[in-house]
Amino acid sequence: MSRIAYVNGRYLPHGEAAVSIEDRGYQFADGVYEVCEVREGKLVDEPRHMARLDRSLKELRMARPMSARALARVLRETVRRNRVRDGIVYLQVTRGVAPRDFPFPASGTRPSLVVTARSHDRARLEKQAEGGIAVVTVPDIRWQRVDIKSVALLPNVLAKQAARDQGAREAWMVDPEGRVTEGASSNAWIVTRDGVLITRPLDTGILPGITRSVVIDELKAKGLKVEERPFTVEEAYAAREAFVTSASQIVMPVVSIDGRPVGGGKPGPVTASLRGAYHQHADIR
């Protein structure tokens, strides 16, 4: 079955789906995106993802491509046409097509919208979660507004490749003070020896992860304490547990950092319990 993409009003096989070479997403990375988990054919945490999309658009003074209701329909139709039961749905909005020039194009330029969906192998992901993943640390060389979910991801691409080159799945980016900001495509967490959960607070230096926000709700519901503060690489090396959160991986245990085993090199109980109960706290519709 060929995969189907929604592109500016049409559903097309990927081989025929295309945007203009003058699309500002292509020319300037002048666009934003969202990734939502699909579980048993339904969208996970859609309202929070849509709220973050609205915020990203607003911060960049970019128009919405269509109403929230119409977009919800397109997301579901793309999932349906690709027969995705478990996987992700991806959406990208750019400032549209215009002759290449840095300032915003003429008002009335229509934003471009692309939506794709892809299945993942849930069993394979579960197996990965049983073993946990390795991460490596890299300097955070990104711009100062990474709270906006922009498609300008070159530093993240380089970080992820550095991880792959060292046999790891994720890179943790580190600020000039030696503190972890976040993963190349996830938020970073540790559990200290005293059992305290720590993750960096929201500011313009990390993406406000939706999975992160649901995990914080989950922790509150469980009566567990979370400290939202930056943690250093040294603290991470010494942690009892570590994990990352993202829509595509939910809660993924980290079992080594820069080649040093975390928590004896095995996923820990706090991480496993957060992963296990995640979908009870998520909004699935």
Ligand code: PMP
């Ligand atoms: N940080 C970065 C840099 C990311 O790319 C992602 C995933 N898109 C996240 C954090 C996690 O966000 P979410 O839980 O909303 O997927």
